[in-house]
Amino acid sequence: MPSSSKTNRRILLASRPNGAPTAENFRTEDATIPALSKGQVLLRVLYLSLDPYMRGRMSAARSYARPVEVGDLMEGGTVAEVVLSRHQDFEPGDVVLSHSGWQSYAVSDGGDLRKLDPSQAPVTTALGVLGMPGFTAYSGLLTIGQPKPGETVVVAAASGAVGSVVGQIAKIKGARVVGIAGGPDKCAFVRDELGFDAVVDHHAQDFEAQLAAVCPDGIDVYFENVGGKVWDAVFPLVNEFARIPVCGLIAQYNHAGDSFPGPDRLPPLMRAILSKSLLVRGFIQREFVDQRPAFYHDVAEWIASGRLRYREDFVDGLDNAPNAFIGLLEGRNFGKLIVRVAGT
Known part of the structure; x- marks a missing residue:
């Protein structure tokens, strides 16, 4: 049993949000750390990844993955250290990528673990640029977007964990890249740091005009x-045969119910898909x-x-994960958002 703690700090889904999540939708508990069976390992969670998809797991609405049930542990990707092992392939001190969720300790049978080599790259990159967000950017852009030299690629949430990688890969492939981000910083x-050809602030009053100006x-x-409004500004500018990988819709995640205010946009959307021969393809990275x-x-x-750079945004302490996640959905993070659950 770990000497520093006899309990496992866990954050559960207390209730389903009605709109934007609040602190009341989460509940913290201290549970007993379970004993190991043969073939299992005990993990001490070092880092927890916070990602927009988690908002969908908090809802009971039909989606591509099973929702977290009320009263269950919030799910999430983690980097963890093996502290006890009854598994032949793992020993104490191994650092692994796991899906242990919002807790300080976890037990695994090893099937979901991938060993990490801290000498090759910072282990936190396994949650970002060298993990699920980076792979989402890589597979979605190259498989669906297929950018060609000289083409114009626009990416929303361009300073985030996925968007920043999308834009840099598009640059590597010879495209002209325009980013959309929120705020001057x-x-x-x-x-200046990622090297996009142009960037537009979606908070600007003349956002639509600025975007059109940098996409002549x-x-x-x-x-x-x-x-949301970013899609509304982009869509009139897409060319014939444009490709649109649909990775996320963060502006809409907190909307309550299945209906949305405003006019019915489906008829003009379908007309443009037909008349411009557009490819609009939703995807989940595990498909690739x-x-x-x-x-x-x-x-x-x-x-x-040095052709691809990344930025990480750290929050200290598992208890701060709910507020950090709420901030993520509001755009308050700057880079890949990671919670330091335990010291390294």
Whole structure:
């Protein structure tokens, strides 16, 4: 049993949100750390990834994955250390990628674990640029977007964990890249640190006009992370044969119910899909699992050569995860949001 703690701190779903999540939708408990059976390992969670998809898991609405039930542990990707092992492939001190959720300790049979080598890259990158967000960007852009040299690629949430990688890969592939971000600091980062060709602040009063001005030849690929008013500004600018990978719709996640205010946009959308021969393709990164070896190779090489940069935004303490997650949905994070659950 770990000497520093006799209990497992856990954060559960207390109730389903009606609109934006609040602190009352979460409940914290201290549970007993279970004993190990043969073939299991005890993990101490070091880092917890916070990602927009978690909002969907809090809802009972039909989706691509089973929702978290009220009273159950909030789910999430983690980096953890093996502290006890009864599994032949793992020993204490191993650092692994796991899906242990919002808790300080977890028991695993090893089937969901991937060993990490801290000497090769910071282990937190397994939750970001070299993990699910990075792979989402890589597979969605290259498989669906298929950017070509000289084309204009626009990416929403361009300073975030997915959008920042999308734009940089598009640049590597020879495209002209326009980012959309929120606020002057994020826009400066996208332009000056990530090297996008242009960036537009979606908070600007003349956002639509600014976007049109930096896309004089229209948009060939739009990587959708946001929806809402960003989609409304982008869609009139898409060219014939444009490709639109739909990764996320964060502007709509907190909307209560199945109906949305405003006019019915479906008829003009369908007309444009037909008349412009558009490809609009939703995707979940696990569909492209066969591409992961190429992803690990390519992205590690691009990071090592300085062609791909990343930013991480840390929050200290598991108890602060709910407020940090609420802030994520409001755009308050700056880079890949990670909770430091335990010291390293």
